[in-house]
Amino acid sequence: MIYRCSVCRKTSFETQCLWCARISTQGAGSVQSTGLQVPLDPSFYPDFQYQSKGFIKDFLGKKKEQAQLNDMLRNVLNKYAELKKPYFANYIYTGRAGEAETQDAATPGARVNGSYSNRELFREVLIRKGFAELEEVPHLLDKLLLTTSFNAAYLGFATEISRHIKGSMFDILKSWINEAGTSFRDDLSLFFYFMWDHDFQIPQVPFTQQASTNFGTPLLSWDTIKTWLHECERIHFNILVERLAVKLEHFDPNLFVTMYHVDAMDGYGFEKFLAELFQTAGFDVEGTKLSGDQGADLFVTRLGKKIVIQAKNYSGNVGNAAVQEAIAAKSFYSCDEAMVVTNSYFTRSALELANTTGVRLVSRRELQVYLDDYNQQIIERFRASDRIDAPTAQSASPGS
Incomplete structure (x- = not known):
């Protein structure tokens, strides 16, 4: 009784996607456009x-x-x-x-x-x-x-979310959103389905048990989903505020990497930095024997999926050739997915080819998100080391 829309990719308990439904007025009538709901x-x-x-x-x-x-x-x-x-x-x-x-x-x-x-x-x-x-x-x-x-x-989502199931409902949501970021907007219904599927009792969430056998009966009402979405937005907002406060307090220009540092890297330095970036994001990383070998610069693995990455540190736009190299590398190395990462942007034809062939493109804008997460990890390590050092400092204080 849970569905994923074929257009917006968001999950819901409705037989029609209410996330991407768009009403366009045409005279006295209206036209509703939604994607296929995949159960x-x-x-x-x-x-x-x-x-x-x-x-x-x-x-x-x-x-x-x-x-x-x-x-x-x-x-x-x-x-x-x-x-x-x-x-x-x-x-x-x-x-x-x-x-x-x-x-x-x-x-x-x-x-x-x-x-x-x-x-x-x-x-x-x-x-x-x-x-x-x-x-x-x-x-x-x-x-x-x-x-x-x-x-x-x-299956991949369930593996990830199970690591956050501890404490109160608020603690679980905060832990999940802190790691997953804005993906809660797409996967909130999937989160509640996981909780129901694993028999977690949540007093604040009124599951409709008949939904498992009755077609068209939502597990949770649309109003309930919207209420929890607003709560998740508040949690996400507070996380962003806390992160910025810590960053302002502990910012060290010598530790942080900006996009201007990335622009100054050569091809080999860019590949090396991407390896560190993906390791920080929780991927297992493996380099190729030779840079650019068969269109592959890096291999990263997570949740059993192997992804081949083509790295392009350019000053101009990246074209079709990089996407074609990624396609060839995916086939040659029998990878599950292919990705092209650049500090620049992609041409329209490269975007069209990637969309047709399923190659994931990470342009300057998306790379900045990875960069922000990388810098946030530096802050988290700083805070962790600060907590570890705190008892030592206390024991050394006068009168202890």
Whole structure:
């Protein structure tokens, strides 16, 4: 009963995304635009729910049609559960699931002079594994792949959030937001789903238990989510104020790295600094034997995902070539993701290519965020060492 919007990527308990819904007035009417709501549990796709056809037809045919839907659902989900690992999960991790749907033929099987997308081939693999329903309903494959991707994201989120579960609700939220930053705006519903899924009792949060079995019934009301979102915004604001206060008190220009320092680095220095930057952010970092080897400057790993990074310390804009090198390196080294990091900006064509191929681009603006976190870690280390030294100073004071 939790969904992730295919457009804004935010999670919610609603069957329509209320986060990205935009109302544009056109004369006396209005048009509402939202993304596809991808459920964590595939049984909550609307395709598996009976659609009302009016009182008379519902009275005469609902039971029979719902029984047919239930049979199809049971068959598909049983096979999905068996093949989710390794077939579905591995297909997601190969990075092939995002190919354009226009390449796929509506009818499975071979055709004259056929050019087949990887998804078409995957569909045929599943049909031969017993998914006969995919011959009837080809778009069902896309839905199952989206759900698999959402499950993979939730697994990573659950691993991360479990480290913050201690103390009161306020303590948990503060610990999470302190580390995750503004991602709470996207994942607040996912946070509450985790709490419900792990049977945490929260008096302030009125979960609707029937939501797990009733399609269209939200686990938490939209008003409750908005109330907690405002509370999270207050927590985030206070964290930012506290950080700035500490920074102003302990700022040392000799320790902090500014973007101007980064601009002055040569290519090798930039790669070395990125390694330190990602290590500070909690990644395992591995350099390549030779700088630029097969389009890879760094490898970073977190939560089992290996990312290849192409580093570009430029004074001008970074173009398509860097994105192409990252794509080639991802394939050559069998990485899960590819990233290009620069102290500059990207050309429009580089942005379009990256968006099509799933390469993540970190421009000067995003790099500044990493830089701020890096400098914040310096402050945190300073504060930690200050706390460690405090008892020693006290014991040395007169009269102790």
